[in-house]
Structures are given as structure tokens and as C-alpha cells.
Amino acid sequence: MKKYFLSVAMLSCMFLTSCMAPTSLYSWYDYEETTYQYNKKHTDKLQARVLEQYKKIEKQKGLRKVVPPGLYAERGFLLCKIGQTEEGIAFLKKEIEIYPESSKYISRIINQLEK
Amino acid sequence: MKNLIICALSALLLTSCASVITRGTQYPKMYEEKPVSIVIMPPINQTNFVEAKDYFYTTMYLPLVEKGYYVFSPYLTMEMLQEESAYDSELFLEADLNAFKNFLDADAAMFTIIKSWKRNNLGGALTAGVEYILRSTKTGETLYKREGLITVDTSVNSGGGGLAGALINIAATALNTATTDKVVAGRQCTYFVLSDMPEGKYGMNFGQDANQPAGKAFIKGTVKK
Structure with a gap:
């Protein structure tokens, strides 16, 4: 009887774990809707919400455990646009570090910003 | 009689097996070229809704990234394309795309043609019809091409019966439809159409999905909001 309960408990655990396992490569939180609203209307309030989303996205629970490409x-680009150039460039460099395929384009942006 | 049934069943089995088209056969160039990075081109808008182009543009980023590709953020490329007078994708749909390889180092460019962008308040429906074409910046070949016509059902059923109930449902449906952004249908369309795309470098099934059954080149469907 004890064995039976143990088996049921183990199977339940396995089932629950499989249900909870992430299926997305990345965690997006409310990124899509927030950036969409900001794209429609450039307000300071929405800009603050977008920057908040970027911070949240650093906490990745997706399958890859890294911040999504781009x-x-x-x-970084947004921070540079609002005058926080130094911090912005640091994020642009981070993009190249994690995703080398972005190097050509992002380096070009960094060069323009550093002029 | 027994033999006849066996023959008929075998024929049925063979026919059903033969009709399965895999992603490898449907999108061979994707597996040959293995694009890593994608630039999203501004949509080509064939509807009367001018705003559809800007609103739809950013909806492709997330599903493409989730497919395992490096996707240049549309918020960055939008400015670049506008500055370089490349915001009209019509000019590039059949043209040489080498400039995007040289400038961005993008392996492929995703074009979209918005064919339908509708709202039906009384009927409770939002519809988006979009064609997606992924072209190689190196060879100019079409790597992936698929079209979708997706309707989002925004109807509301309050559960009330009789004439009063029906009137409440009509009013609630009209309100729900009117307050729902049409981009919701656009997002659903992108989600369905790109679901068939072979996975990119960062996908968990990269290079292993060629034998999966491919979907139809045109998909039409309704989803509940």
C-alpha cells in the first residue's frame, strides 16, 4: 500500500513538473503590449514602463536562460536617445557579446553615437 | 472479401502516407541556407487602413525570436530604414537584397503583405489576412512563404435568454469588438503562419525538424479572443 502511494506521489510530481516546464525560449513578461503602446504613443509614462520591462526581462525563466536577441x-538604443549614452552604449556592447551576429550593425550604431 | 478489405485499407494507408509533406520538402531552402539572422521589412499594406503598416510591423519580432532566430529589433531598424529611404518594402520585394547583408549582416529579410485588416463590430470579429515571404539576402531565393487569414471572434454571450438577452449580447459584442485593438488579429495571424517555420540556430529543434509534417501554404481559421 505504501509503495502504491509512493508511486502515485512520484507520478503526480512528474506530471506537475512537466506541466510547469517552460515551453518558450525566453520570458517576455508584458514586453509585447508595453512596447506596442509606446510605439503608438511616445509618452514619458510609457517610456518608463518600457524600461521597467527591460529590467524584468533580465530575469529569464525560458529554455535558453538568456535575454532574447535584440x-x-x-x-541601449533607447537609453542613448534619452541622454543616458554611457549606460546605453554598455548595453549595445552587451548585445554584441551575447549575439556576435549583431556585431556589424550594432558596432556601426556605437560608432555613430561615440562621434 | 477479406482480401478486398485488406487491399482497401492498405491503399488508404499508402495514400495517407504519401500525402504527408514534411517541412524539409516544403521549405528546402531553409535547410540548405540555414539563415541565422533576420531583418523584418516594413509591411506592404494593400488595405485602406494606413495605420496597419506601423502597427503590424512590430508584431513579427517576438514570434520569429521564439522560432530561434537572431532578429534585429524593429524599433532600431525602423529608424535606419526610414533614414536610408528603404521604408517602402515594395521596392525590395523582388529586388537584390545584398545591401541588407552588407549593412546589417542579415541572412534573410522577412516581407509581409497585409491583404485584409477588418473590424466587424456587430458580427464580433477582427480579421487579418497577411502573406509572409522570407527571402535570402545572399541568393535572393524565397526561403519561406505562407499566407494566413485569421479571424478573432470577439462575440460575447452573457447567457441571458429572450429578446433582452439577445440585445445585451449584441451591445456587449459591439463594445468588446470596438475596444479590441485590430493588432490582436494581426498577432494571431503571425503566430499561426510562422508556427510552421523550421527552427533557427537558437531553437531547441534546430536542424531536427525537417521530418515534421508541414502545414498548408494558406491557412484560414477563427480563434476566440
Whole structure:
């Protein structure tokens, strides 16, 4: 009887674990909707919400456990646009570090910003 | 009689097996070229809704990234394309794409043609019809091509019966439809159409999905909001 309960408990655990396992490569939180709204209307409030989303996205629970391609670049670019150039460039460089395929384009942006 | 049934069943089995088209046969160039990075081109809008182009543009980024590709953020490329007078994708749909390889180091460019972008308040429906074409920047070949016509059902059923119930349902449906952004249908369309795309470098099934059954080149469907 004890064995039976143990088996049921183990199977339940396995089932629950499989249900909870992430299926997405990345965690996006509310990124899609927030950036969409900001794209429609450039307000300070929405800009703050977008920057908040970038911070959240650093906490990755997706399968790859890294920030999605393009997002460090996007964050860096936005920071540069609002005058936080030094921090912005650091994020742009981070994009190249994690995703070398972005090097050509992002380096070009960095060069323009550093002029 | 027994033999006849066996023959008929075998024929049926063979026919059903023969009709399965895999992703490898449907999208051979994707497996040959193995693009890593994708630039999203501004949509080509064939509808009367001018805003559809800008609103739809950013919806492709997330599903393509989730497919395992490096995708240049549309918020960055949008400015670049506008500055380089390349915001009209019509000019590039059949043209040489080498400039995107040289400038961005993008392996492929995703074009979209918005053919339908509708709202039906009384009927409770939002519809998006879009064709997706992924072209290689190296060879100019079409790597992936698929079209979708997706309707989002926004109808509301309050559960009330009789004439009063029906009127409440009509009003609630109209309100729900009117307050739902049409981009919701666009997102669903992208999600369905790109679901068939072979996975990219960062996907968990990269290079292993060639034998999976491929979907139809045109998909039409309705999803509930």
C-alpha cells in the first residue's frame, strides 16, 4: 500500500513538473503590449514602463536562460536617445557579446553615437 | 472479401502516407541556407487602413525570436530604414537584397503583405489576412512563404435568454469588438503562419525538424479572443 502511494506521489510530481516546464525560449513578461503602446504613443509614462520591462526581462525563466536577441540593443538604443549614452552604449556592447551576429550593425550604431 | 478489405485499407494507408509533406520538402531552402539572422521589412499594406503598416510591423519580432532566430529589433531598424529611404518594402520585394547583408549582416529579410485588416463590430470579429515571404539576402531565393487569414471572434454571450438577452449580447459584442485593438488579429495571424517555420540556430529543434509534417501554404481559421 505504501509503495502504491509512493508511486502515485512520484507520478503526480512528474506530471506537475512537466506541466510547469517552460515551453518558450525566453520570458517576455508584458514586453509585447508595453512596447506596442509606446510605439503608438511616445509618452514619458510609457517610456518608463518600457524600461521597467527591460529590467524584468533580465530575469529569464525560458529554455535558453538568456535575454532574447535584440533586446539589449533595443534597451541601449533607447537609453542613448534619452541622454543616458554611457549606460546605453554598455548595453549595445552587451548585445554584441551575447549575439556576435549583431556585431556589424550594432558596432556601426556605437560608432555613430561615440562621434 | 477479406482480401478486398485488406487491399482497401492498405491503399488508404499508402495514400495517407504519401500525402504527408514534411517541412524539409516544403521549405528546402531553409535547410540548405540555414539563415541565422533576420531583418523584418516594413509591411506592404494593400488595405485602406494606413495605420496597419506601423502597427503590424512590430508584431513579427517576438514570434520569429521564439522560432530561434537572431532578429534585429524593429524599433532600431525602423529608424535606419526610414533614414536610408528603404521604408517602402515594395521596392525590395523582388529586388537584390545584398545591401541588407552588407549593412546589417542579415541572412534573410522577412516581407509581409497585409491583404485584409477588418473590424466587424456587430458580427464580433477582427480579421487579418497577411502573406509572409522570407527571402535570402545572399541568393535572393524565397526561403519561406505562407499566407494566413485569421479571424478573432470577439462575440460575447452573457447567457441571458429572450429578446433582452439577445440585445445585451449584441451591445456587449459591439463594445468588446470596438475596444479590441485590430493588432490582436494581426498577432494571431503571425503566430499561426510562422508556427510552421523550421527552427533557427537558437531553437531547441534546430536542424531536427525537417521530418515534421508541414502545414498548408494558406491557412484560414477563427480563434476566440
